Amino acid sequence: MNSVSLRLGFLGFGEAAAHFARDFSRAGVTSIAGYSRSGAKAEPGDPAYDRAQAAGVTLVRTVGALAERSDVILALTPGKAALPALKKICKYLRPDQLYVDASSNSAKAMEQAAAIVGSAAKFVDAAIMAPVDLMGLKSPFVASGPHAAEFRDRMTPHGMVIRVVGSAPGDASAMKLIRSVLTKGLAAILIESMEAARRRNVLDEVAGDVSATFNEIPFEKIIRRYISGTAVHCERRLHEMKECLELLHEMGSADRSTRATIATLRDLIRMEMPAKFPKEPADIHPVIDAIIAARDKAA
Ligand SMILES: NC(=O)c1ccc[n+]([C@@H]2O[C@H](COP(=O)([O-])OP(=O)(O)OC[C@H]3O[C@@H](n4cnc5c(N)ncnc54)[C@H](OP(=O)(O)O)[C@@H]3O)[C@@H](O)[C@H]2O)c1
Secondary structure: OHHHHOEEEEEOOOHHHHHHHHHHHHOOOOEEEEEOOOHHHOOOOOHHHHHHHHOOOEEOOOHHHHHHHOOEEEEOOOHHHHHHHHHHHHHHOOOOOEEEEOOOOOHHHHHHHHHHHOOOOEEEEEEEOOOHHHHHHHOEEEEEOOOHHHHHHHHHHHOOEEEEOOOOOOHHHHHHHHHHHHHHHHHHHHHHHHHHHHHOOOHHHHHHHHHHHHHHOOHHHHHHHHHHHHHHHHHHHHHHHHHHHHHHHHHOOOOHHHHHHHHHHHHHHHOOHHHHOOOOOOOOHHHHHHHHHHHHHHO
């Protein structure tokens, strides 16, 4: 096992770092250091100190000491603290060191972090895709940048789950945010739809009906059918969505997501999608590329 050769440092030692550290210790990693501003002052008996002890972590008093003791630094600060924390540790970094920023942050902040690190260390943009308290070391990461593959190759043997996406710092964090456009947007549409269903006393029926549809069809197919089908049938769907809007108004139900759907359908009609796609294409790429081309031309 490579555990002996890994010297790991956590910049920020909060909830996520404590869960990871505990699992790394269990997996046999023996050299784990942690730094946080409160941890730097912690004494035996303080909760931060005891939490570190329980996770097999040595709390260090300075960022310099953290850099000195680590070959891989996993930065797990709150997003807004990521750049200030990096600026503090930067002068202590070494070119052979992996500096992995796993804070939840914008793609732009990750690009800035990569520029600050420069050649001082090997910067990796990483995004955690699951709640760490539930999945610990098995929490999936996506990572990007020129050193992402090295991060994956060095850490996978210790139990981490890392997928390299994109090639530039910022790609991994952008992917996490873009995924949220779907998941959080879907939540908003569900709320709007279920509010209307409840007002009409068909909540369980609607929930059951859409569940049956979504349970039956693999999501890859849903993505293709919904995107390709909407390009071909946007005119017909606009008509139906106007009726949906009317119904929501009659019931005094929320309509924000439905209005957004109508705006999207109108965009697709303006972009002449039905003429471009008389039949549903089997692949979503041409549809998405046509939308981008039309939007960029109109801009
Ligand atoms: N927990 C999860 O399940 C989860 C899942 C996905 C992503 N994430 C992301 O992972 C990051 C850490 O999450 P968390 O839940 O562990 O947060 P947390 O419990 O709030 O811990 C943050 C840690 O960062 C330290 N910190 C804050 N400012 C610092 C600075 N300038 N220099 C050094 N350390 C600093 C804090 O201690 P001091 O204030 O004492 O310095 C604390 O130890 C966040 O960006 C979060 O969005 C977490």
